[in-house]
Amino acid sequence: MAPEAGRWSRVLWRACNGLMAAFFALAAVVQVNDPDAELWVVVYMIPAGLSLLVGLDPLVTGNFIWKSVSAIHIFFCTVWAVCLAHYLVLHTQWNVLHEEEGRELTGLVIITAWMSLCHSSSKIPVGGRIQLAVAVIIALFPFFAWVYIYVNKEMRSSWPTHCKTVI
Numbered sequence: 001m002a003p004e005a006g007r008w009s010r011v012l013w014r015a016c017n018g019l020m021a022a023f024f025a026l027a028a029v030v031q032v033n034d035p036d037a038e039l040w041v042v043v044y045m046i047p048a049g050l051s052l053l054v055g056l057d058p059l060v061t062g063n064f065i066w067k068s069v070s071a072i073h074i075f076f077c078t079v080w081a082v083c084l085a086h087y088l089v090l091h092t093q094w095n096v097l098h099e100e101e102g103r104e105l106t107g108l109v110i111i112t113a114w115m116s117l118c119h120s121s122s123k124i125p126v127g128g129r130i131q132l133a134v135a136v137i138i139a140l141f142p143f144f145a146w147v148y149i150y151v152n153k154e155m156r157s158s159w160p161t162h163c164k165t166v167i
Contacts, residue, residue, distance in 0.1 A: 009132055010058065012132060012135075012136070013058060013121075013132060013135060014054075014055045014056075014058065015055075016132075016135040016136060016138075016139040017051045017052070017054040017055035017058075017118070018051075018052070018055040019139045019140075019143075020047070020048075020051040020114050020138070020139050020142075021047075021048050021049075021051035021052040021055055022048075023139075023142045023143065024044045024045070024047045024048035024051060024111070025044070025045070025048040027040075027044040027107060027142075028040070028041045028044035028045045028048060031044070040104075040107075043077070043107075043108075043111070044107070044111070046069065046073050047073065047111050047114060047115055050066065050069065050070055050073075050115065050118065051114065051118065053066065054118050054121070058121065061118055061119065061121050067119065070115050070118065070119045071119065073111070073115060074111075074112055074115045074116055074119065077108045077111045077112045077115070078108075078112050080108055081105055081108040081109055081112060084101050084102075084104055084105040084108065085105055087101055088101055088102055088105065106145075110138070110141070110142055113138055114138055114139075117131065117134060117135055117138065
C-alpha cells in the first residue's frame with residue numbers, strides 16, 4: 001500500500017509543478033501590455049522554467065545550479081515584495097488586488113512561496129503529506145484568483161487600460 005501512495009505523491013508533485021510552470025508562463029505572457037513588461041516577463045519566466053524542470057525531474061532541486069538560481073530569485077522577490085508591501089501600507093487601501101502594486105505583490109508572494117516550497121523539496125523530492133497539501137493549495141490558488149478577478153467586473157473597472165486589454 002505504501003508504494004502505491006508514494007507513486008501518487010510523485011505524480012501529484014509533478015502535476016503541481018507542471019501547473020505552476022503553466023501559470024508562471026501565462027503570467028509572463030499577459031505582461032505584454034505592462035509598461036515594465038520586460039522586467040515582469042523575466043520575473044515570471046524564471047520560476048516557470050524552474051518549475052518545469054522540477055515537474056520533469058523532481059531530483060533537480062538538489063542540483064547546485066537549480067538551487068542557486070532559485071535561492072537568488074527567492075531573495076530578490078522577497079526584497080521586492082517587502083518594498084511593495086511597505087508602499088501599499090503607506091499609500092493605498094487594504095484591498096490590494098484593486099491596486100496594480102497589490103497585484104504585483106501577490107505575484108511576488110506566489111513566486112516566493114512556490115519557489116521556497118520547491119527549494120525545500122531537495123531533501124525529500126516529493127515531501128510529506130503537509131508539503132504536498134500546501135503544494136496543491138498554492139498551485140490552485142492563482143487559477144481560482146484569476147477566475148474570480150475575471151468574473152468580478154467591478155474589480156476590473158478600476159484597473160489601468162493596460163491591465164484591461166489582456167486575457
